[in-house]
Amino acid sequence: xxxxxxxxxxxxxxxxxxxxxxxxxxxxxxxxxxxxxxxxxxxxxxxxxxxxxxxxxxxxxxxxxxxxxxxxxxxxxxxxxxxxxxxxxxxxxxxxxx
Numbered sequence: 001x002x003x004x005x006x007x008x009x010x011x012x013x014x015x016x017x018x019x020x021x022x023x024x025x026x027x028x029x030x031x032x033x034x035x036x037x038x039x040x041x042x043x044x045x046x047x048x049x050x051x052x053x054x055x056x057x058x059x060x061x062x063x064x065x066x067x068x069x070x071x072x073x074x075x076x077x078x079x080x081x082x083x084x085x086x087x088x089x090x091x092x093x094x095x096x097x098x
Contacts, residue, residue, distance in 0.1 A: 007058070012077035019053065020073070033074040037067050054080065061085055 007015070013033055021028045024040045031040065037047070047067040055062045062085050063069065070076040 007081060009077045009081045012080050013073050015057070016073045016077060019050065023049065031073070033077075034072050036071045037073075038071065042067055 017028060017031050017033075020026055020031055020037070020040055020042075023046055024042060026040050042050075048064045051062045051064045051066045054066070058080065066076065066079075066085075070079045
């Protein structure tokens with residue numbers, strides 16, 4: 001997959017907030033960047049849908065379990081803005097750099 005779009009942390013946080021409001025039926029005003037996705041009712045089906053939408057948006061392969069590995073808007077946005085994919089390779093690299 002070729003990269004379609006480069007987005008910063010703020011842009012990703014906004015996109016994730018909008019997606020969560022639409023997909024999870026949560027009022028945007030109630031969404032907090034450091035609260036876990038599961039607190040907003042994110043289940044495995046929605047997590048896979050989120051990963052797919054982000055793949056389309058960013059133009060790169062992403063792990064379907066991304067929302068569990070980076071469970072808040074802030075964590076996920078930072079990871080993606082840094083070019084991470086949440087794939088096992090990324091996770092192994094993170095462990096090796098610790």
